[in-house]
Amino acid sequence: VVAERVAVRDLVERARGGDPRAVARLITLVERADGPHREVAQAVAGCAGQARVIGLTGAPGVGKSTTASSLVGALRSRGERVGVLAVDPSSPFTGGALLGDRIRMQAHATDPGVYVRSMAARGHLGGLAVAAPEAVRVLEAAGCDTVLVETVGVGQSEVEVVGAADTVVVLVAPGAGDSVQVAKAGLLEIGDIYVVNKADRDGADIVVRDLRQAIGVAAPEPGAWARRIVRTTATAGVGVDELLEALDAHAAWSLTSGEGARRRAARAATEIEALAVARMRAELEASWSSRGHSAVVQELAAEVAAGTLDPWSAVDRLLAVKEA
């Protein structure tokens, strides 16, 4: 354990110095959560809140990766250090998408001021709700000024992770299912900034009009953030400056309104609860297997399969055994 602690301290030191391999190794430790992940958590805890965290989500095909790449370019030209976390917990079909991301992010592949990382925290203790904020803190420890958390797929847990960011950007594009999909996904509630990408295409005006109506940009509550709609053509870099301006405006508002502090606390609460439930579940399962409860489960399962018992009554019996 002492050796591991020393190694983690060394890794954190190297990450602070900008060593991308050290950053990658630390995120892997966090993701696996079966080694010295607690030491990593302790070492980077103090860096919480040092970066602004931007969440980026939208349906497949709206241009998330291209937009992310343009945004990274714009932030880099300001001299910021940038981390990109592409999250994808639910889909087993990620190979292609992740590969695509990496290829599109290749513009920044040799830039030492950009860290790109994909996370598919399947099977991880507590899932992305635990692993992603920890990875964000690693990137903060590495000196990132901005961390972009981007969804690869469109699963519920990714939307939750992204929706907990300091600023949430929702991308839509004409012809990509657009407004209906956004509404279905509950994205009309979580976005601070809406980007209508591929704004040079037919139908972009309709998407803007629908969005404007749906999110009520015209009449925000007093003191509330006035949600913005930005048009971009990310492939040509058009509109990226406007997006950056909207992001800065939201960051300034978050600071003065106290919303930023509120979101960070809420994010930490979600993380703690997810981790607590995951740990209790792991303890429960360990106690089942050590006390022979898996044999009881097998017996009960045979009855359910045979139709002589319903699963709710089976669980009544299982939990009664556990408590006995």
Place this chain on the structure above:
Amino acid sequence: VVAERVAVRDLVERARGGDPRAVARLITLVERADGPHREVAQAVAGCAGQARVIGLTGAPGVGKSTTASSLVGALRSRGERVGVLAVDPSSPFTGGALLGDRIRMQAHATDPGVYVRSMAARGHLGGLAVAAPEAVRVLEAAGCDTVLVETVGVGQSEVEVVGAADTVVVLVAPGAGDSVQVAKAGLLEIGDIYVVNKADRDGADIVVRDLRQAIGVAAPEPGAWARRIVRTTATAGVGVDELLEALDAHAAWSLTSGEGARRRAARAATEIEALAVARMRAELEASWSSRGHSAVVQELAAEVAAGTLDPWSAVDRLLAVKEA
């Protein structure tokens, strides 16, 4: 409670008689799990194992719905009663897909011997691992001879639900990411029958060759199921008879080998464990909120957000409070 029990008994009676609205109502009760769902579970428990359950999965665009629809047609022409459960737990973007399903299944919309149901068990206690098998038993109670469990999206939990079926059919198609995606998704392990759909297209031969190599159809273990590859063009109904023949062969093998009984017991065990964990989690959360632990979570979250505490140590404290 007495009134509810009577109503459930009445619903089950009507479902047995083939009333589609009664079937729909029972599945809704099961899905919500906040009403007389235990009565439903008890009422249909005895029907477990009456239908054969076919799981159908594959990446988007391979033609799952068209294949399902052809298969339903073929089973109907044998006089079977058929249930179709389209599961989609993870994606928030389901509106279009589900709508598409319903439209494609419209060939059977007016057929009283076919029940079609979409399930997106987000937020359900225990998720699809609990809701889907219960819905299958409702369909069994309604006299279905075959229940087709089809994934709409490609999330991990859907693959788990489908992978627990009596017979698992994995669909691929040329040009749809094909073999690589199938390998990434772990589908090379779970399929009993592989369908290469859109077999009239360029590249179908390559997909078949890759699959043959990857799953090792040439050399099954002695006594094991020799996994089959079937070519179909579902839009034209080509190959559906061969698929049906492969399904029957697998059903016969499952019976003689004992694999069918083994899978049903394993499915019930998974269901019991998922329900047990979900119930313990619900009890834990109820105990937290009743004992003021959410205030403790808020305090700990403030420390994590401020960088003075790491989340693992926060959970140590939270669970210590709980036990105190």
